[in-house]
Amino acid sequence: MTAPAGGHDRRQEPLPVAETCLYLYAVTRGGAAVDVGAGMDGRSSVRSVAWGELEAHGSFVLVDEFGAEALRHRAQDPQELEELARRHQRVVEQIHRARTALPFKLGTLCADERAAAQLLEQNHGPLLEELTRLDGCDEWGVKLFADRRQVEAALVETAPLPGSDGSEAVGAGRAFLMRKRAASELAARTGAFLSALSTQASEELASLAEEVRREDLTVAGLGAHQPGAELILSAAFLVPRRRSEGFLDGVRRFAASKPGLRAFVSGPWAPYSFVRVVEGGPP
């Protein structure tokens, strides 16, 4: 656009000041500075706000980019949601690596550093209690899959199915019925075996951990696919960092103890699944 003639000293319209707020990642105990670098927006660096024994970690973001409205809109695009979730997770992970972190849920914002300090002040007791409970612990995710056919083969080997030895000479009709009966018995045995195995895995691994949270398998199964395999356990374990190796060895041992088992481990995570909702607020 051409500038209007004359008025060389005309003042330019000031740019509108973009509204910012503090995007929160986690709460930790106070301590040495954690160098995390840039936060959610890739520009503003992560800073910490202290109150009492606690520190909140956050970075300034534009409300237009990270406010509730903006996030709701952006989260509808799977790639955007992935980007947001991974950035949030990366920052939380770096903080947690330095010292035990209570992660905030994706998209938690407060007005500014003063508000963050007030947040710590008002929830100081319960937050400190959670940090004490989870101190020095990581979360590990474990998914156990079983190859149904291998399990079936192993079961048949230990206890043959009725009529499977072929010693009886029978008519075609009776043979069909026997095959049907054998198949349904095998399905029942396999189901019972896998369900017992799932409980056993959860209990054995829980004995190497502080706490366990089992996930509903129908929900977990939605996103976890292994060709030819069935998800039999999806759980999060809270493990003291000094016991990580023992826990991972336990997973490995369990997977190797039965034919057709396959275990996937993720972690170490901040203790997302073990943080209790903290309800504070002004007394």
Added chain:
Amino acid sequence: MSAAVEPLEAREVTLLDVLDRVVDKGVVLAGDLTISVADVDLIYVGLKVLVSSVERMESLRRGWGSAVWEVEPW
């Protein structure tokens, strides 16, 4: 790190594992100070079904940090 816990096949942690945690869990503080918590939960539940196809495009990554690996080969 001992050989026993060396990932056999580490790759970037799956999106599903990340979403399960960062969207679904974490500290929620009630009160006026937190101005907004994104209401992305419902979108996320619908997404879970789509996610497995996204997972296949993920690239390899090694090093510290959240990784997913198979602890025992077939």
